[in-house]
Amino acid sequence: MSELTNEHSRSANATDERQRGGHVSSAPLLHVDDVDAGYGDVPALRGLTVTVAEGETLAVIGANGAGKSTLLKTIAGVLRPTRGEVRFDGRVVTALSAHQRVGSGISLCPEGRRLFPSLTVEENLQVGAYARRPGPWDLPAVYELFPLVAERRARPAANLSGGEQQAVAIGRSLMANPRLLLLDEVSLGLAPVIVRQLYAALPRITEQGTTVLVVEQDVHQAISVADRVQCLLEGRTVLEGAADRIDPAELAAAYFGVRR
Amino acid sequence: MNTVNAVVQGVLLGGLYALVAAGLSLVFGVMRIVNLAHGVLAVLAAYGSLLLGEHLGWNPFLSLLVVVPAMAALGYALQRALLDRALRGGELAPLLVTFGLAIVIQNLLLETFSADTQRLDVGAFGGASIELTDGLAIGWFPLLAAAAGVLVIAGLGQFLARTRTGRAMRATSDDQEAAQLMGIDNRRLYAVATAIALGTVAIAGVFLGSRSTFDPSAGATTLIFAFEAVVIGGLGSLWGTLLGGVVLGVAQGLGAAIDPAYGVLAGHLVFLAVLAVRPRGLLPSAVTA
Numbered sequence: 001m002s003e004l005t006n007e008h009s010r011s012a013n014a015t016d017e018r019q020r021g022g023h024v025s026s027a028p029l030l031h032v033d034d035v036d037a038g039y040g041d042v043p044a045l046r047g048l049t050v051t052v053a054e055g056e057t058l059a060v061i062g063a064n065g066a067g068k069s070t071l072l073k074t075i076a077g078v079l080r081p082t083r084g085e086v087r088f089d090g091r092v093v094t095a096l097s098a099h100q101r102v103g104s105g106i107s108l109c110p111e112g113r114r115l116f117p118s119l120t121v122e123e124n125l126q127v128g129a130y131a132r133r134p135g136p137w138d139l140p141a142v143y144e145l146f147p148l149v150a151e152r153r154a155r156p157a158a159n160l161s162g163g164e165q166q167a168v169a170i171g172r173s174l175m176a177n178p179r180l181l182l183l184d185e186v187s188l189g190l191a192p193v194i195v196r197q198l199y200a201a202l203p204r205i206t207e208q209g210t211t212v213l214v215v216e217q218d219v220h221q222a223i224s225v226a227d228r229v230q231c232l233l234e235g236r237t238v239l240e241g242a243a244d245r246i247d248p249a250e251l252a253a254a255y256f257g258v259r260r
Numbered sequence: 261m262n263t264v265n266a267v268v269q270g271v272l273l274g275g276l277y278a279l280v281a282a283g284l285s286l287v288f289g290v291m292r293i294v295n296l297a298h299g300v301l302a303v304l305a306a307y308g309s310l311l312l313g314e315h316l317g318w319n320p321f322l323s324l325l326v327v328v329p330a331m332a333a334l335g336y337a338l339q340r341a342l343l344d345r346a347l348r349g350g351e352l353a354p355l356l357v358t359f360g361l362a363i364v365i366q367n368l369l370l371e372t373f374s375a376d377t378q379r380l381d382v383g384a385f386g387g388a389s390i391e392l393t394d395g396l397a398i399g400w401f402p403l404l405a406a407a408a409g410v411l412v413i414a415g416l417g418q419f420l421a422r423t424r425t426g427r428a429m430r431a432t433s434d435d436q437e438a439a440q441l442m443g444i445d446n447r448r449l450y451a452v453a454t455a456i457a458l459g460t461v462a463i464a465g466v467f468l469g470s471r472s473t474f475d476p477s478a479g480a481t482t483l484i485f486a487f488e489a490v491v492i493g494g495l496g497s498l499w500g501t502l503l504g505g506v507v508l509g510v511a512q513g514l515g516a517a518i519d520p521a522y523g524v525l526a527g528h529l530v531f532l533a534v535l536a537v538r539p540r541g542l543l544p545s546a547v548t549a
Contacts, residue, residue, distance in 0.1 A: 072362075076441060077439060078440070078441070097440070097445075098437075098440040098441055099440045099441075099442075099443050099444055099445045099446075100445075102441065102442065102443030102519060103443055107441070108441050110438060110441060114435055114437075114438040114441075115438075116430065116431045116435060116438065117434055118430060118433075118434050119427065119430055119431060120436065123427055123431075124431075126424070126427055126429045127427050127428060127442050127444070128442055129441070130424065130428055130442045130443045130444050131442070131443030172442070176442065185315040204416075
């Protein structure tokens with residue numbers, strides 16, 4: 001597993017990317033505006049607002065049940081909010097279904113990886129490209145990013161280890177050439193060394209100008225890759241700030257909902 | 261010699277059963293729907309071919325050029341207008357809806373064509389055969405029907421394995437929500453699957469109607485044989501369906517060799533035996549439903 005990713009230093013910073021994209025002063029790429037969403041009578045999100053600028057990497061952290069996955073599902077269109085709206089690239093996408101949102105450039109790498117078990121690794125990646133959005137990511141690019149995935153390309157996806165499956169799942173989401181990549185709990189159930197290898201691929205994804213929203217329980221990992229951090233508790237924002245200026249003690253208190 | 265003949269004829273008949281069952285197997289594999297109207301839809305196609313023969317003088321094989329696209333279009337519309345809604349109603353709803361649909365179509369056929377038995381006329385070809393040895397002859401028509409079954413199964417297999425739409429169908433069958441996250445519109449995909457299934461059942465209906473007589477109530481038997489072929493082979497597995505069709509055909513052939521009345525019964529008994537011993541079928545698909 002030592003070669004899960006090509007280690008690569010982060011050559012371009014987010015500011016350059018934003019200028020290249022030409023979206024410096026325009027509206028944010030993603031604007032989740034005052035959203036209530038949830039399952040049944042229990043709202044998992046309560047008036048939550050999340051904004052992500054083009055080229056930015058935002059980490060949404062929080063304990064179990066804070067509403068992180070619900071937020072990603074609402075953005076991806078799997079779940080419809082009961083109140084508020086989701087705007088993407090200035091357009092209201094609240095009424096669009098999940099498959100339509102992929103076409104407009106939102107791709108969710110779901111919690112638990114959710115590979116198609118009866119398809120091979122390569123077929124999983126090909127299905128990821130179903131929407132046929134043009135962009136930098138195709139089979140050779142994903143194989144270069146994750147050399148180990150290339151070696152496993154003919155295997156059924158069900159036969160891979162957890163770390164390998166997660167690499168395939170990220171690659172599959174990239175195949176849609178998203179403008180906004182949503183990563184849900186990449187670290188779930190994986191050894192720390194594997195998680196570090198997977199996150200080492202992130203700079204090479206953001207280099208392409210891709211905006212990333214990661215949801216993590218692994219706070220340290222999330223902060224190390226993000227430009228900005230937003231901490232949720234019971235469906236509300238309790239703390240947000242630049243990743244390199246956030247106070248660990250304050251973050252810990254926010255994470256666990258301890259009053260200070 | 262009699263046994264060999266029974267097996268050979270059974271294998272050929274099995275190819276035809278596989279042709280009938282292919283669409284049933286595809287729809288089940290992709291959507292987990294058991295389409296109880298499948299048999300009567302085959303009969304509907306046979307009546308379509310009959311009309312083209314009566315009014316335009318078309319040979320049944322020529323009529324496929326019209327009947328297959330027409331049935332595919334019907335399948336697309338049926339899925340979008342009716343079965344999609346049924347799918348949202350839980351596991352039982354599609355069964356009830358397709359059962360109701362079968363009754364409606366059967367009675368419409370009865371109203372339009374009466375209960376008289378009909379037969380499609382393929383001309384002299386229908387009776388021609390190749391004599392292999394003394395007492396063992398293979399009819400051209402059963403051979404063609406079996407070949408059509410193998411071709412349809414192989415074609416569907418290639419379609420699912422190699423095309424973008426086929427891959428998307430397998431992905432949707434594995435995990436519908438994850439497939440939507442890949443940009444797959446599962447409802448459009450389901451409509452395409454039903455269109456293909458009804459296209460293949462149209463071919464099957466024309467072959468069935470040319471092989472023996474049919475009337476509006478023939479759909480029930482057709483459905484049972486197709487369903488048995490699918491279950492014997494393993495739910496959702498196309499090559500399993502071909503194998504299931506052959507097993508069923510051979511069982512019926514051997515049963516009929518003992519006594520003509522035992523043919524269908526022998527098929528049912530083999531079906532029950534397979535269910536008892538290998539409930540998931542002979543070639544179950546790799547992933548559990």
